[in-house]
Amino acid sequence: MDEGQAKLAEAERLWVEAEKLGQNISQSTLRSRESQKWIEESVVARLRAELLFQEELIERHVVRAPFDGVVVEKLTEVGEWAEVGRPVLEFLSTDRLRLDVQVPQAYYPLISRESSALVRIDAFPDDLFTGQVLALVPSSDPNRRTFLTRLVIDHTSNEIIAGMSAEVSFSVSNGASAVEIPRDALVRYPDGSTSVWVVEETDNELRAHERQIVLGDTFGETVKVIEGLSHTSSIVVRGNETLDEGATVRLVDRLPGRGGVVGDSN
Numbered sequence: 001m002d003e004g005q006a007k008l009a010e011a012e013r014l015w016v017e018a019e020k021l022g023q024n025i026s027q028s029t030l031r032s033r034e035s036q037k038w039i040e041e042s043v044v045a046r047l048r049a050e051l052l053f054q055e056e057l058i059e060r061h062v063v064r065a066p067f068d069g070v071v072v073e074k075l076t077e078v079g080e081w082a083e084v085g086r087p088v089l090e091f092l093s094t095d096r097l098r099l100d101v102q103v104p105q106a107y108y109p110l111i112s113r114e115s116s117a118l119v120r121i122d123a124f125p126d127d128l129f130t131g132q133v134l135a136l137v138p139s140s141d142p143n144r145r146t147f148l149t150r151l152v153i154d155h156t157s158n159e160i161i162a163g164m165s166a167e168v169s170f171s172v173s174n175g176a177s178a179v180e181i182p183r184d185a186l187v188r189y190p191d192g193s194t195s196v197w198v199v200e201e202t203d204n205e206l207r208a209h210e211r212q213i214v215l216g217d218t219f220g221e222t223v224k225v226i227e228g229l230s231h232t233s234s235i236v237v238r239g240n241e242t243l244d245e246g247a248t249v250r251l252v253d254r255l256p257g258r259g260g261v262v263g264d265s266n
Contacts, residue, residue, distance in 0.1 A: 004047045008040035069093040092162055097153045099131055101168050102146035107217075111136065111149060111170060118169045119153055121160060130154045131168060169219045178216050178224040185235045186215075186223065196229065197236040197243050199251075206251060208236055208243045 011033070018030045069092050076088040099119060103111060111133060119129040131151035140147050151168065153160070187195050187210075194215055197208045213228035229235070236249065243249070 001044075001047045001051055004040070004044045008037070008044050011037040011040040063088055065091055067091075067093045068095055094161070097160060097162065098134060099151040099153055099166055099168065101149045101151060102141065102144065103149045103170075105140060105145045105147060107170070108136075108147040108149070115170060117151060117171070119151070120167045120169075122165045122167070124159070129160075169222075178226045179229050179231055179233070180222050180224050181229070181235060182237050183218070183221055183223050185237045185240065187240055196225075197240045198229070199234040199236060199249060206249050208240075208245075208247050208249050210243075210245055 014033045014036070018025050018033045071089055072092045073090040074088075075090065076082050076086070082088055101117075113133050113136065115133045117131040117133075119131040121127065121129065131153050133149060134152045135150040137148035137150070181196065185196050187197070189195075193212060195210050195212050198211050199206050200209055201207075211228050211233075213225045216224035216226040218224075236243065
């Protein structure tokens with residue numbers, strides 16, 4: 001392109017010089033220099049069109065990521081022929097992480113697109129994140145009878161990366177009323193029965209009374225009680241293994257957000 005423009009500039013100079021000479025130069029020489037200028041203009045126009053064509057080819061062969069992220073794997077080497085439709089890179093978005101959960105078939109119908117869940121990343125056991133259902137895949141794993149549920153994690157930390165494992169707790173209901181309590185509050189017996197110790201105030205004293213309960217689903221460190229316990233009951237979480245009926249207890253601490261209390265027997 002530079003060479004063509006240089007030749008065009010020289011042809012234009014010679015033509016202008018010939019015009020200034022007027023009668024002192026032959027008409028054939030003047031027409032020859034004018035023709036040469038036109039030829040060089042045509043050459044520059046052709047080169048410019050070829051340059052634009054090559055720039056367009058390069059533009060079409062630039063691979064741009066559709067979102068911000070990181071390259072996980074390079075599938076094509078530099079200089080290697082890439083056919084149309086052939087993947088050249090494996091790219092991973094880090095802005096919107098998704099979590100795939102295999103949900104047992106008994107609970108799958110209770111989950112909807114409006115459902116949310118609490119997510120605990122194994123690498124960060126002290127932190128809780130919120131997950132929103134993104135997709136419910138109606139295809140089961142025949143070996144485990146589970147269905148895929150995909151969540152989007154609401155997070156702002158760059159420390160969470162793809163491939164980390166997590167524990168998910170869904171808040172679901174089958175229509176039955178249930179109370180959620182810590183697993184530490186349970187007292188189990190060899191005959192299969194389960195009870196908790198309920199704290200009630202009698203004659204200005206806190207006394208423990210044993211209640212038989214019927215358990216529902218278990219989620220991590222909590223369990224649902226579907227019979228035998230009300231939402232307003234206070235229960236003993238620690239020291240409940242050695243209590244006697246009607247024993248006086250002393251409130252030591254109360255679990256935040258739950259009806260559990262930590263106490264000592266007198």
